[in-house]
Amino acid sequence: MLRQSFILLSKSDLARRFVTHAPFASAAARRFVAGETMDDASSAARELNRAGMTVTMDYLGESVNDRAEATAAADQYLEIIDRMVADQIDGNVSLKLTQMGQDIDEDFLRDNVSRILERAARHHMFVRFDMESSDYVQRTIDFADRVRADGFTNTGIVLQSMLRRTEADTLWANERGMRVRLCKGAYAEPESVAYPDKKDVDASFMRCTRLLLEHGAYAGIATHDEKIIQATKRFALDRGISPDRFEFQLLYGIRRDLQRQLVDEGWRVRVYIGFGTAWYPYFMRRLAERPANVLFIARQLVRG
Numbered sequence: 678m679l680r681q682s683f684i685l686l687s688k689s690d691l692a693r694r695f696v697t698h699a700p701f702a703s704a705a706a707r708r709f710v711a712g713e714t715m716d717d718a719s720s721a722a723r724e725l726n727r728a729g730m731t732v733t734m735d736y737l738g739e740s741v742n743d744r745a746e747a748t749a750a751a752d753q754y755l756e757i758i759d760r761m762v763a764d765q766i767d768g769n770v771s772l773k774l775t776q777m778g779q780d781i782d783e784d785f786l787r788d789n790v791s792r793i794l795e796r797a798a799r800h801h802m803f804v805r806f807d808m809e810s811s812d813y814v815q816r817t818i819d820f821a822d823r824v825r826a827d828g829f830t831n832t833g834i835v836l837q838s839m840l841r842r843t844e845a846d847t848l849w850a851n852e853r854g855m856r857v858r859l860c861k862g863a864y865a866e867p868e869s870v871a872y873p874d875k876k877d878v879d880a881s882f883m884r885c886t887r888l889l890l891e892h893g894a895y896a897g898i899a900t901h902d903e904k905i906i907q908a909t910k911r912f913a914l915d916r917g918i919s920p921d922r923f924e925f926q927l928l929y930g931i932r933r934d935l936q937r938q939l940v941d942e943g944w945r946v947r948v949y950i951g952f953g954t955a956w957y958p959y960f961m962r963r964l965a966e967r968p969a970n971v972l973f974i975a976r977q978l979v980r981g
């Protein structure tokens with residue numbers, strides 16, 4: 678219930694205006710967002726690199742309906758790639774297709790994203806297409822398939838274990854040799870397309886993890902769920918799957934202790950760094966995931 682409310686609020690313009698102007702909120706968002714500028718993101722990334730982790734950079738933004746804004750977002754990614762190369766950051770980038778014009782026109786989207794893919798390919802950098810709500814899943818998969826056919830093999834998708842279709846999508850991605858990041862899914866979805874019970878979402882996560890580790894391309898296992906992480910490690914060790922066949926991925930600011938522990942144990946870890954001024958919906962989804970985060974914010978509010 679609380680989760681659904683926060684996800685709904687993440688789409689409200691009124692709530693966005695209120696929250697982004699509240700001084701306590703931007704301070705609280707800093708727990709999950711590396712900052713508003715590339716300097717902030719670069720220093721967070723370099724610190725993580727020093728701690729033995731790779732990163733993926735996300736210039737926050739989504740649901741863009743204006744061509745100039747979508748073009749500017751793609752330009753921003755070109756700058757990010759150049760800056761990552763200049764700062765010798767060990768990492769790649771993640772982007773949302775709705776930020777690049779997916780809701781405007783497919784050809785425009787393709788042109789816009791191709792510029793990023795070309796620049797990334799020049800530096801042997803990988804580009805991940807984040808997955809948004811279920812309405813976008815097929816279109817995102819089709820788009821990823823199309824750009825691969827255009828020759829951009831430096832790309833991959835995200836699949837969400839909460840969706841009933843995801844096991845089939847995992848098999849499809851494995852057949853294609855498409856790289857997958859597997860996560861649970863951060864959007865409110867109807868029961869017709871998603872498992873309503875957490876235990877089913879978790880079981881689906883493990884089924885897909887096994888498929889990816891045994892038969893897939895290099896996989897990203899993106900979760901902070903210790904039980905799933907434990908089970909993944911056990912599965913890899915039992916089956917003799919080498920630790921360089923996959924990586925654990927976690928979000929910036931969440932379970933830093935677990936991030937360090939995994940590195941100390943010799944597993945590959947990538948941290949997803951979101952930054953930029955459009956942090957509101959990303960922040961609200963992080964609140965939705967864990968009621969304790971809301972209490973944390975409420976305490977800041979009471980203290981003024």
Ligand SMILES: Cc1cc2nc3c(=O)[nH]c(=O)nc-3n(C[C@H](O)[C@H](O)[C@H](O)COP(=O)(O)OP(=O)(O)OC[C@H]3O[C@@H](n4cnc5c(N)ncnc54)[C@H](O)[C@@H]3O)c2cc1C
Pocket residue numbers: 806807808809835837860861862863864899900901902903926927928931932948949962963964966967970
């Ligand atoms: C690297 C990465 C990339 C992602 N990309 C996408 C994407 O493209 N599309 C998409 O829909 N979703 C994406 N997500 C979000 C994902 O779908 C989940 O919403 C999110 O990871 C929370 O689920 P969980 O697997 O950690 O498990 P949960 O069962 O939600 O949480 C397990 C434990 O993790 C900790 N935890 C989880 N979330 C938080 C939080 N916000 N604050 C504090 N502690 C927390 C808590 O200890 C909790 O008990 C991504 C997640 C990661 C880690």
